[in-house]
Amino acid sequence: MHTGLKLLHSSSAYLTLAFLIIAVLYCGYCWLSSKEFSKTNKIIALVALIFSHLQLLLGLILYFVSPMGMSNFSGASMKDSMSRLYILEHPLTMIIALVLITIGYSKSKRKMIPEDKNKMIAVFYLIGLILIASRIPWSVWPA
Ligand code: HEM
Numbered sequence: 001m002h003t004g005l006k007l008l009h010s011s012s013a014y015l016t017l018a019f020l021i022i023a024v025l026y027c028g029y030c031w032l033s034s035k036e037f038s039k040t041n042k043i044i045a046l047v048a049l050i051f052s053h054l055q056l057l058l059g060l061i062l063y064f065v066s067p068m069g070m071s072n073f074s075g076a077s078m079k080d081s082m083s084r085l086y087i088l089e090h091p092l093t094m095i096i097a098l099v100l101i102t103i104g105y106s107k108s109k110r111k112m113i114p115e116d117k118n119k120m121i122a123v124f125y126l127i128g129l130i131l132i133a134s135r136i137p138w139s140v141w142p143a
Helices: 002-032 039-065 081-110 114-134
Strands: none
Touching: 002 039, 002 114, 039 081, 039 114, 081 114
């Protein structure tokens, strides 16, 4: 269960990052060059949102089955930077990033002007992406 889930969480992270990067670049370009918020923009933003949420869900389940997650929680493990990353920093930062990405998507939906729609996606997804990248265990991933 743990090995399979870890592999899935690790593999889907590539797709999550890729779709977020595509959404930031595409909507960012459309925002800065005052282009339409077309069906393509909408689909890209939605796919990035769905993959991010899926990644979060896999992470939440993994947290309770991984020896690096909840079961490793102790005063001693909090003093170890790698353990602290998995127990606290990684999950917490990812949840904050996902909240921001979700806010960006729903704000974009409510805006009327195409430029504002693209801006909400580009700005909020970029902040989310930076947060995610800041707490990925790069020393062990990609394996
Ligand atoms: C966008 C959100 C997330 C991304 C991109 C992400 C990415 C990753 C990556 C790349 C790894 C390393 C996998 C490996 O060693 O092969 C990892 C491990 C892990 N993640 Fe996440 N993660 C996310 C969200 C979460 C959340 C919300 C939680 C928990 C609530 C979580 C819990 C874990 C745990 C416990 C591990 C260690 C697994 C193990 O070695 O047994 N992740 N994550």
